[in-house]
Amino acid sequence: MATLEFAVLGILHEGPMHGYELRKQLTTKLGAIRAAISYGSLYPTLRRLQAAGLIAEAGETPATDTAVPPLTSRRGRVVYKITADGKERFGEMLARTGPETWEDAGFGVHFAFFARTDRATRLRILEGRRRKVEERREGLREVLSRAAERLDAYTLELQRHGLEACEREVRWLEELIANERSGQTPEVTPPQESLGRP
Amino acid sequence: MATLEFAVLGILHEGPMHGYELRKQLTTKLGAIRAAISYGSLYPTLRRLQAAGLIAEAGETPATDTAVPPLTSRRGRVVYKITADGKERFGEMLARTGPETWEDAGFGVHFAFFARTDRATRLRILEGRRRKVEERREGLREVLSRAAERLDAYTLELQRHGLEACEREVRWLEELIANERSGQTPEVTPPQESLGRP
DNA sequence: GACCGATGTATCGAACCGATACATCGGTAA
């Protein structure tokens, strides 16, 4: 999937960044939905994005840099910035709805960037996700009711726990959907690109 | 990791099975903790296990089979059964504790086979998992308290939801641990290999 | 001045997934 590409483009909207920092931002932004992203995923993704022209290297602004010239093979920090094409692509991905956007991973990432998504898209994604989780919930109920006597206590307990998680997520989604519908949520927050750079 | 190998060996303890059936069993057994396992994972895993001598083909018992000889290139169903080595290996994996056993995926699979795990191991895994989830929880609390003003409402909501999930899982683990300690749980259920075959 | 943990870039092998292709079977609608 392109969930990591998507996330990287989204984070780079906040300004140029190098790999290490990018990973930290990704970790806090997505920390609630997945484990820390590994470099074995991040660096290939960056190369992919760069090859596609969606990001570019932004040669380390040597403003107040240590004026030490690379004596040894100085492996300088590589700073990436998003390109115009990248912004456009991110916009398209933001507006997209479909199976990947209500899959576990896809939903999480899209939700993390809801502040930049318009309300109609948010609603479509939330509802798609709800349907998805409801299906999962029904599947678990099936197993629990029809096969209860054939499964051991621990497997059963696992199913119960999973079922509970599904039910809670559905309730959560329901609340979010109600909020969206009643207009409690902002339309689209302004791009915060230049924020923090006075 | 070897979580899929582990699960396959565990399922095959219930009797010989072919790929399709195996997938269905895996799906109901692990349905609460991960999406349906894909054939692109299952078949390579089966080949790997077979190469290692942990499972073997159990040439389709032609008991009351349709006596139709393979006219065309009949791609018969391939039935796998666990070998003695496989059972031994599964036993070792059951008793193991360590980082992979309290990681998300690893924990789920090990828990699903807790009925065959001895109480001491169960306790060590549950406690390791609890520590792990507590760390995750603290990380989320950090983010929520220290960076609340720098994150948009949706990202914040995601963190809150994640935090709540962590807190609930900790409570759940706490209950399970208490149960184990008070001896409410069975030691090890007898192998149910021959069950259902009168 | 020796050490150490945080910062930082990068790659490798293995695992895993989604999509896809292909084939058989039972049922059912034309």
Next chain:
DNA sequence: TTACCGATGTATCGGTTCGATACATCGGTC
């Protein structure tokens, strides 16, 4: 009768992701 369809079933391919690892620099601290 035939034609189709959905469930059953085996299998692979390309691409993504992960965990482990290697290597290098920097700011402290003992």
